[in-house]
Amino acid sequence: MTEQVLNYLKKHRKKQLNALYEFLSIPSVSTDSTYKEDVTKAATYVKDYLNDIGFDKAEVQATQGHPLVYGEWLGAGENAPTVLFYGHYDVQPADPLELWDSEPFRPEERGGRLYARGSSDDKGQVFMHLAVFEAFMKTEGKLPINVKVCIEGEEEIGSENLYEILNEKKEQFQADFALISDSGMVAEDQPTILYGLKGFTGLEFSLHGPVNDLHSGMYGGAVRNPAIAMAHVLASLKDENEVVQVKGFYDQVEPISQAERELIAEVPSEDYVRSTGIPETVSEQGYTAKEHTMARPTLEINGLYSGYQGEGTKTIIPATATAKITCRLVPGQEPDHIQDLVIKHLEAHTPKGVRIEVKKEPLSAKAYKVDPDHSLIKTAAESYTKAFGKETVYVRMGGSIPVVEWIDAIYQMPIVLLGFGTPNDRLHSPNESFPLDNFTKGMETLVHYWSSVRDSSI
Amino acid sequence: MTEQVLNYLKKHRKKQLNALYEFLSIPSVSTDSTYKEDVTKAATYVKDYLNDIGFDKAEVQATQGHPLVYGEWLGAGENAPTVLFYGHYDVQPADPLELWDSEPFRPEERGGRLYARGSSDDKGQVFMHLAVFEAFMKTEGKLPINVKVCIEGEEEIGSENLYEILNEKKEQFQADFALISDSGMVAEDQPTILYGLKGFTGLEFSLHGPVNDLHSGMYGGAVRNPAIAMAHVLASLKDENEVVQVKGFYDQVEPISQAERELIAEVPSEDYVRSTGIPETVSEQGYTAKEHTMARPTLEINGLYSGYQGEGTKTIIPATATAKITCRLVPGQEPDHIQDLVIKHLEAHTPKGVRIEVKKEPLSAKAYKVDPDHSLIKTAAESYTKAFGKETVYVRMGGSIPVVEWIDAIYQMPIVLLGFGTPNDRLHSPNESFPLDNFTKGMETLVHYWSSVRDSSI
Structure with missing residues (x-):
């Protein structure tokens, strides 16, 4: 059955890319109040998309700051698992503009990459999920599992209101596990599961x-x-x-552990001397x-x-x-x-x-780690490998993602960090881009993953 | 005979203070090119003063930057010692003006102090010498010893051209010893000889x-x-x-040495905790x-x-x-x-x-030290004590005065550092001032000193 879904994605690729261009064209810069209306416009875009493809519910929910999009489709029934999918539709400012080779909010394809602010962080990755949900709905008339969607508009300003909202609306966001696509692979074309954050x-x-x-x-x-x-x-x-x-x-x-040392040894090494210019x-x-x-x-x-x-x-x-x-x-x-x-x-x-x-410093975060042998993680790695044709590596990251710590602290659910960015995407910098090949293979990964989670839970 | 000279100073005090006011009223700020003409005006003032009181020679000598005043009176004869007196007629900028309680270039007497930029550093101290030379010339018709005068206009900008000039005009500046009054006493009313610099x-x-x-x-x-x-x-x-x-x-x-430790122990201690706010x-x-x-x-x-x-x-x-x-x-x-x-x-x-x-850092300086038991130093200390009625203390200072190192390096002559400033003079700051009492006692010190140097050399 995944064949049908994958075919739909192939067939409608051009239409979906156009839809992505439209999404990326909205300058939803959360840090700058002059873009306030654009931020809301991007939220509305996501809400409309979910409505159009047949979600049971899709709302732009007000917060103290920029709104949050909440959507749900729970048609898989009580016995099927429910995932909470988190992403963000806001982006970093585009300055300095003069360093861009094309307009930051006019997406342009060059050399197999799509150039636009947010193409990798995180609108591009959010859009892949929307497109995959669409493909399932349009071909199978349903999603493989129950889905709750939480797409916020304040990630680039420290997710100022999210912690409170996650605490207040426990019933709304309650799920069996969470999935986040706001991270990257350790190298182009290298399937990467992030199982720990500092x-x-x-x-x-x-x-x-x-x-x-x-x-x-x-x-x-x-x-x-x-x-x-x-x-x-x-x-x-x-x-x-x-x-x-x-x-x-x-x-x-x-x-x-020895097992983890081996897992880490398998991760391709960054050449730090070359990438950072240090003597050693x-x-x-x-x-x-x-x-x-x-x-x-x-x-x-x-x-x-x-x-x-x-x-x-x-x-x-x-x-x-x-x-x-x-x-x-x-x-x-x-x-x-x-x-x-x-x-x-x-x-x-x-x-x-x-x-x-x-x-x-008043802000702090606890480290997060999920067992890399957890079945939801293993399944994700397999789906990844199926789409990219390469063994998945498992990495922990030195950075912190506050929402991961919050979901962990409030809901104690496993969190799958499935990212499709690459080290060359220039997040937060001029000429942000995303490889179109990853767009294709990333969507394939998601199709395999949702199907596998459904099948493994039967 | 010193009685006569001291009486002259007492009798003409008002006239001389007025002359000092005139000198201080010239904004000879060497760091700021808008004051270029005023700097030259101050040089001319010094030259004219020396001419008027009967120096053999008094010239405004051009340099690459601000001019230098050179004067000489060599009427004491070949057997009498010759002193090279160094000082500077340029001053620091007066900014910030709003922090001054009176105009920086309109001298004002308040509470026993004379307030003006340059009153202590160094126009006030230079003027004391001019006035004492005048008193000797007007009463005795001559100075006690041969005198060469070098008053520069670039001290506050690092004496940019002086090193070269001192090297070029060796014959002009050659003397038996040098005397500089561009330093201070360790406390108000405490005669202080500076015998070493770092x-x-x-x-x-x-x-x-x-x-x-x-x-x-x-x-x-x-x-x-x-x-x-x-x-x-x-x-x-x-x-x-x-x-x-x-x-x-x-x-x-x-x-x-043990002897020097004792000398240092006699210097009144600064209460560092109180003056700087350090814990200890x-x-x-x-x-x-x-x-x-x-x-x-x-x-x-x-x-x-x-x-x-x-x-x-x-x-x-x-x-x-x-x-x-x-x-x-x-x-x-x-x-x-x-x-x-x-x-x-x-x-x-x-x-x-x-x-x-x-x-x-290209700039550097060697330390300077003169033997505190040198007769020229001992005589200075005695003259000081006679005028101030208090034992003279001997100090070395952590700071550097480039001209001292240069005179030492080029001429190898002893240098007497006889300063009349006080710790409360606010050099380089708003409300610079100089105690009028030190003006009187400082001139007395100089009268005793020149006389003693003459007598001891007979």
Whole structure:
């Protein structure tokens, strides 16, 4: 039966691409209030699409900010599984415009790629789902399983209202599992299942010395230099082997199993030297770069400043030095606990002669991980492989996706992260694009997946 | 005979104050080209004054920048000593104007102080010399010793052309010793001889990691963070006891003698906690704050920056971290050698995964020190005490005065640093002022000094 559905997609490809162009042409920039109406227009587009293909329900639901599209089709019956599909229809601003080779909101095909803001993140990927739902409805008259759709308009501004809405409307969003297509594959044409994300905690702290910058000749020798004190404090956080020295930092970290090490070893390696320009890769002692980026916690200085930053020399002792620190966390680590441990470490290592002031970053996230052997994950990997003709790799990612943590915390349902973006898509940058080949193969993956989930649940 | 001279100063005080007001009213701001004519006007003022009181020679000598005033009176004969008196007639800009309680270039007397830009730095002090020369000429018809006068107009812009001129016109400036009044006393009413200045060397260096800032989730664990590498490198420069860890840094340092320690102990202590707001004073192990600031070398970070400095959090690994470093040097330390040692240290401590780039600061200065027991210094101290009625203290200063190093290097003559400024004069700031009492006592000091130098040389 999937043949029929796949044929429908082939046959209507041109029409569907045109529909996608229309969707991408709406400048639904959530960060900029001048695009407020366009954001709503994009929401309406999604709602109309769901209505047109026969969803039971499709609504633009108001929030404190940009609206959310909710849709459902529950015709598969009570015994069939229900999926909550999450995506977002808002996009990043297109600036700087002069760096685009074509108009960001006038989609253009060049060299097998579709260029437009949102083509990969996330309108293109959302649209693939809509088109697949359409194909099932138009050929089989129904979807393989029950589907709830949640497409928000605030992802690019931190999903400001979503956490509250997910908490308030528990019945609406309740499902057996969630599926999100807002991530990428590790290489072009490499089926990739994301089974873990890191958590996050952060803080900023300052070391204060004199009230004002001082003349280094008059006061050098009497006053502790806050910038040097800062160097000592920061150097104490991590040794040269990239091992974090904060007491208790690793205590709750789940060790990486041998099986997982093998899974990670199978992921194609990024050539970090080539892609980032670093002289050489440096990772935590005892772990490969892939293991460290995917499955071990990190502590980074994101910003650092003190004293004079202009041209040439200014012979001062700075009044203050400030550093911004964030940690990426793995399963087992509690963000607030780790934040407290870091603060305790900083306070204990502040030398005499300066005074420490700490500002906690209020946002935090716990790490997320699903068992890569879970049947819903295995099935996704198989569907992926069927469409792309290549073994699927399993990856964990160093980044955080807040909605994943929220769905996990509120609904405790498994989450399948099935992404079709590629490393060359230039998300958030000029000339964002999406390979048209992935558009085709991604839809095929989804057709296989929904069918397999239906079949495996019979 | 000094009685007569002192009486002249008392009798003509009002007339001389008016002349000083006229001098201070010329906005000779050397940093701002809109004041170019005023700068020349101030030079002409000094030249005319010297001519009027009977100097043999007084010229406004052109330079590549602002002119220099050269004057001489050599009537004391070949057997009498010759002094080279250095000062500067240019001043700092007056901005921000709104913070002045009276017009910066309209001198005003309030509460025993004379308020005007340049009243202390250095027009006021230069004028005291002119007035004393006048008093000698008008009463005795001659000066006690031979005098050469060098008053420049570029001190506030780094004495850009002076080094070359001092080298070119060796015969013109040749003398037995130099005297400079462009410094201050350690407390109001505390006679202070400055017998040493620190030298100076500096550099800036960057640690480069990735070409661009990276996403800390995607790359944390594979890439050395340049800001953390920077913390390690900087922390290695100085230990928590404020001892510089650069190999060889102290090798050529002249130890402080017991006699000098006693001299330093007699200098009134600045209450650093009160004056700077630091929690407590921190100095090199084994040395007091006074010893360290005056007579031990220092290494300071003057500026430090890396990554994100805005509000809140940005989860990046910065591409680069940069630090600015300067050292204040003591006699024995060669600026270029110390700069090389520091660079070698930085290079040796740069961890793998980042690349170091060093920019040498081209300006440098050697430390200067004169024997505090030198008869010219002892005589100055006695003259000071006679005028102020208080024992003179001997200090070394952490700052550098380039002209002192240049005169020392080119002419190898002793330099007497006899300053009459006070810690409350607000040099370079709004409401610069000078105590009128010091104006009187300072001129008395000079009368005693010139007379004593004459007498002791007979």
